[in-house]
Every structure is written in C-alpha cells, then in structure tokens.
Amino acid sequence: MKIVPIGAWCRTAFQVNEFKESNGIAPKAYPFDWTITPFLALEKSLIPFFNPGNVLQRASINKFGSVTCEDTHILFHHALSNNVVRKELSEPKEGKLSGDFLQSEAVSNAIGRFMHTYNNFSLLRAAGDSERVLFVRWQRSGHPDKGLPEAFKNETLTSLNEILRTFLGHENFSVLIIRSKTIASQELPDNPVLSYERSKHGVEATIAERKGYDGDGTNNFRGDTIPWQCVLTKFFSEESQR
CATH class of the missing domain: 3.40.50 (Rossmann fold)
Incomplete structure (x- = not known):
C-alpha cells in the first residue's frame, strides 16, 4: 500500500x-x-489536465508572510517562506507580487519541485x-x-x-x-x-x-x-x- x-x-x-x-x-x-x-x-x-507548471504565475504575499499561488490557492509556506520573501524583497507587504519576484530563482525552484512531486501524485x-x-x-x-x-x-x-x-x-x-x-x-x-x-x-x-x-x-x-x-x-x- x-x-x-x-x-x-x-x-x-x-x-x-x-x-x-x-x-x-x-x-x-x-x-x-x-x-x-x-x-x-x-x-x-x-x-483532469491540470498543468502543475502553471503554479505561481500569479502570486501574492499572504497573512503569514509566505507566498500564495493565486490560481490554485496553495500556500507555499516552506519553499517560499517569510524568510525567503524577505531575502528577495526589502519591504515585503501583503498583496500581489511583481514580475521580478516571480522570475526569481526561489520561485523557479518552487515550481520545479511542485512539478516533480505532482508527477509523483499523478x-x-x-x-x-x-x-x-x-x-x-x-x-x-x-x-x-x-x-x-x-x-x-x-x-x-x-x-x-x-x-x-x-x-x-x-x-x-x-x-x-x-x-x-x-x-x-x-x-x-x-x-x-x-x-x-x-x-x-x-x-x-x-x-x-x-x-x-x-x-x-x-x-x-x-x-x-x-x-x-x-x-x-x-x-x-x-x-x-x-
């Protein structure tokens, strides 16, 4: 099992x-x-037909200071934690994130891990x-x-x-x-x-x-x-x- x-x-x-x-x-x-x-x-x-590579294309900082994917409502509370956000942004505020942050290595790594693990789930x-x-x-x-x-x-x-x-x-x-x-x-x-x-x-x-x-x-x-x-x-x- x-x-x-x-x-x-x-x-x-x-x-x-x-x-x-x-x-x-x-x-x-x-x-x-x-x-x-x-x-x-x-x-x-x-x-069916969900594309895991589409996560975090639109994202925001949530009430915990970590990042939420706005399309799936998944909170990436570890991969994109409050500490990670603060390393990328000098003054993080709750709300939508800009394109610069979404192109960062941290976000890219989070997407890659999600795609890999989603395949395991599939x-x-x-x-x-x-x-x-x-x-x-x-x-x-x-x-x-x-x-x-x-x-x-x-x-x-x-x-x-x-x-x-x-x-x-x-x-x-x-x-x-x-x-x-x-x-x-x-x-x-x-x-x-x-x-x-x-x-x-x-x-x-x-x-x-x-x-x-x-x-x-x-x-x-x-x-x-x-x-x-x-x-x-x-x-x-x-x-x-x-």
Missing part, C-alpha cells in the same frame, strides 16, 4: 514520513507535503490497478480554523472522496481525516485516539496532542508523535486487511 499526505498543514507530511520510516516504507515526495492546502486548493489542483492513477492508496489529511482542530477560517469550507469525507476519485479514475483508495485536541497535561491518555469513526468513505479520527513537538510546549509544527503513530498504525493495519 501507499500512504500519501494531502495537507492541510505540514504536520501531516512530517508524521506520515515518520510512520513510513518506522515501518520500512520507502519515502516519496508529494505536492502537498510542505504547503498549506485549503480544501479549495485541492479542488483547484486535483482536476502516478497514483496507475497504482490503483495493483496497490491500495491511503490518503491522510489533517484538519487541525476542525472548521473553522483560527489561522485560515475558510480552510475547510465545504470539506467533508464525502467531498474529499469525490475529488480523489475523479482525479485518480479508480476507487482503490481510502481517506483518513485527523483532527487534534490539544491537552494541557504532559501525560497522554492510555489511548490518545479519542475517536475513530469509519464510514464507506474512510475514517474520521480525533487524537489528543500535547502542545509543540512531542509536548515540548513550543509552536513547532511537527506535532505529537505518539498519538499520530497510534492512529496511523490503526488505519494502516485495518486497510491492510480490506
């Missing part, structure tokens, strides 16, 4: 990669690994003939999101399935949606998977997470490894038996 992160924030990719490493699964890069991808971004980019169309594909999406604490209030507008397990089925052209896949409940305690519950509900479209789960990276109290994006690995292991194990 293949296990593929589809956002919405970078924590998903980090924790899925940790799961792969722990289970001897070869790493593979995908387009939504290190971006912020609202549901609208998936709707815009996971369509290969999942053929994978359905022989291998089940598991998609993992993190909705932070749910909708609305305090950082991006519209991030999960119209997003449900059913609507995610429809987008993926249309893109892939097959139904040999399943989706896991994870939501997090941040707890004040430094002690995780014996079972940090607080809820786990399966339907014909996949699974929706809620996990308990301590603040920061493995409970260090920081704003580190990586999250809490134990609950993530618990829910990913359960999902992967169940899907292996289907």
